[in-house]
Amino acid sequence: MAVTDERQSSHAERWAERRLSGSAMRPRDAAYVIAAVWLVAVVAFGVIERLADPKTFKSVWLGFWWAVETVTTVGYGDVVPAQASGKFLAAILMLGGLSLLSVVTATITSAFVARRQEEQRAAGKDPVMQQLVQISDRLDRLEADLRTPRPDPRTPDGGDQTASS
Numbered sequence: 001m002a003v004t005d006e007r008q009s010s011h012a013e014r015w016a017e018r019r020l021s022g023s024a025m026r027p028r029d030a031a032y033v034i035a036a037v038w039l040v041a042v043v044a045f046g047v048i049e050r051l052a053d054p055k056t057f058k059s060v061w062l063g064f065w066w067a068v069e070t071v072t073t074v075g076y077g078d079v080v081p082a083q084a085s086g087k088f089l090a091a092i093l094m095l096g097g098l099s100l101l102s103v104v105t106a107t108i109t110s111a112f113v114a115r116r117q118e119e120q121r122a123a124g125k126d127p128v129m130q131q132l133v134q135i136s137d138r139l140d141r142l143e144a145d146l147r148t149p150r151p152d153p154r155t156p157d158g159g160d161q162t163a164s165s
Contacts, residue, residue, distance in 0.1 A: 031107040038100050042067040045089050053083045071097040 046063035056079065057063045066079045070093040081087050120126040 028107055028111075031103050034100050034103050038071055038096055041093065041096060042071055045070075045093055049081060049086055049089060052089075053081055053086045056080070056082050056086070067093060070094060071100065073097045073101065 042064060046065075046067040047060055048063075049066060050057045050060045050063035057066065062079060066081070069076055069079075070090050073094060075094075081090055117126065121129065
């Protein structure tokens with residue numbers, strides 16, 4: 001088998017390249033990326049917390065539970081890290097949870113706004129399009145006005161001097 005300079009990419013890498021190569025990431029894709037990152041973070045932080053504070057977190061499952069309630073910003077208080085390192089991890093998870101909730105909320109709002117704008121466009125009630133039509137009409141009138149010959153105000157009869165000579 002010949003060795004090539006091109007790196008073989010995995011399915012996930014090709015998917016990420018397609019999604020991230022555009023000029024801007026769609027809100028839905030951003031929500032998927034953040035949710036995936038925080039799902040992995042919940043698992044990782046749950047395991048790390050279990051390893052860092054085994055007296056408080058008697059099992060990995062309890063660490064997962066703590067990570068889920070922390071990342072979702074619920075924080076029941078039934079399990080709380082006792083170590084400073086655990087509290088630091090909790091702070092990171094809380095900030096991540098806030099970003100996750102913010103992006104999910106923004107995605108839902110963006111979908112509603114896009115749907116409403118599309119409905120307005122379809123009904124011909126889009127205010128931006130109405131304004132553009134008004135501007136276009138004004139430009140058409142101005143162009144027509146500029147094409148219309150005007151009498152020369154410098155001549156005594158207001159007419160064309162070449163016609164009287």
